[in-house]
Amino acid sequence: MGDNINSHGTELPTWHRPAKTTYDLPWADIKVLDLGKFETTSGKAELVEELRDAVLTTGFFSLTDTGFSAEEVQRQYDIAQGFFAIPQEAKSRPEYKCDFTVGNYFGYREIFEKTIMGTNVRDNVELYNFAKFTPHNESEIRHPWFDQYNAEIEAFSRKAVDVAGKVFELFALMLELPPDYFSSRHRYDAPSDDHLRYMSYRPRSAEDDAKVQDTWSRAHTDFGSLTLLWSQNVAGLQIKTSSGEWRYVPPVDGGIVCNVGDTMGFWSASYMKSTTHRVVRPPADQLDGNRLGLFYFVRPGNDVDIKPAPSPLLKRLGLVAENQEDAAPVTGLQYVRERVKNYHNHSDYGNRKGQHFQVGGLKIVDEAE
Numbered sequence: 001m002g003d004n005i006n007s008h009g010t011e012l013p014t015w016h017r018p019a020k021t022t023y024d025l026p027w028a029d030i031k032v033l034d035l036g037k038f039e040t041t042s043g044k045a046e047l048v049e050e051l052r053d054a055v056l057t058t059g060f061f062s063l064t065d066t067g068f069s070a071e072e073v074q075r076q077y078d079i080a081q082g083f084f085a086i087p088q089e090a091k092s093r094p095e096y097k098c099d100f101t102v103g104n105y106f107g108y109r110e111i112f113e114k115t116i117m118g119t120n121v122r123d124n125v126e127l128y129n130f131a132k133f134t135p136h137n138e139s140e141i142r143h144p145w146f147d148q149y150n151a152e153i154e155a156f157s158r159k160a161v162d163v164a165g166k167v168f169e170l171f172a173l174m175l176e177l178p179p180d181y182f183s184s185r186h187r188y189d190a191p192s193d194d195h196l197r198y199m200s201y202r203p204r205s206a207e208d209d210a211k212v213q214d215t216w217s218r219a220h221t222d223f224g225s226l227t228l229l230w231s232q233n234v235a236g237l238q239i240k241t242s243s244g245e246w247r248y249v250p251p252v253d254g255g256i257v258c259n260v261g262d263t264m265g266f267w268s269a270s271y272m273k274s275t276t277h278r279v280v281r282p283p284a285d286q287l288d289g290n291r292l293g294l295f296y297f298v299r300p301g302n303d304v305d306i307k308p309a310p311s312p313l314l315k316r317l318g319l320v321a322e323n324q325e326d327a328a329p330v331t332g333l334q335y336v337r338e339r340v341k342n343y344h345n346h347s348d349y350g351n352r353k354g355q356h357f358q359v360g361g362l363k364i365v366d367e368a369e
């Protein structure tokens, strides 16, 4: 059997990366950091300051020299494209679908299942989230179509957590904490709701998009600690800047776009920004195919307490009390499951502008008024 023929007896076609847009869009100023500098002491110190600038402003940054080859990334896109191309009924059997009733986001999220903003326009996203390939996830959803690719998907996922681990070390140094303060709370082999994700948006008619203000993914902050998004050429992802303007996230060839999520915001007493972002209808020259995305969502360890870290810096800034006590801190799993349930367990994806979400003492607004 050749490389391109899979055990399903079908070919795994090569995914072709769409060209960049020729439109002059209002791009956001997202800093590009060379992660190769992590290997030297002086380079690491520089990265900490570059990262500080990023987390205090946009909460987004791009990484280059991450150790991922173009071939490894291409392979993930090929597998993703192959999966989304199988018949709908093979993807959407109930045993393969995310169970939003309990906030479990592992498995397949079906396209066209929900309506948008109370209209008759349907959600144009489908995605598949892989639970970590660890013994504690043995009972989690695994679609059998992926069986022959699991080893390489696992290797890719582990490598993503290695990259995230470097970023977590830089975050800890930034906050003057022990270097492993955050990485120890996000270990690949410890239970958490981390997931590698394949995500596909299917273009809608201009008429339908107009009914939902061109929204492909409503404004939100990310639920976990850190999101890794392999740079994508199809414009559409926008961040809400501190002045309230929407700006497009620019592609970075061979890079990974990262952003801080809610739980990192809580640990840093909001020193780090969990920035509101959304996806809108792409420009006219990028609407002829699906917008395929590759992500790794780092969630906090299931049993980890989510509360401000005892950072000397945050104490000096008055963001954390000297002897803070939290009677009943929320755990990583509690926060993430409640958040997924609150966000997804509905038949319509409504606008969340100004809506608060709270678990214990942890409170967020997806999009401030």
Ligand SMILES: O=C(O)CCC(=O)C(=O)O
Pocket: 199, 217, 222, 229, 236, 237, 277, 278, 279, 293
């Ligand atoms: O598709 C994208 O570019 C971003 C999606 C996103 O923000 C998310 O799924 O959390």
Ligand SMILES: [Fe+2]
Pocket: 220, 221, 222, 277
């Ligand atoms: Fe997001």
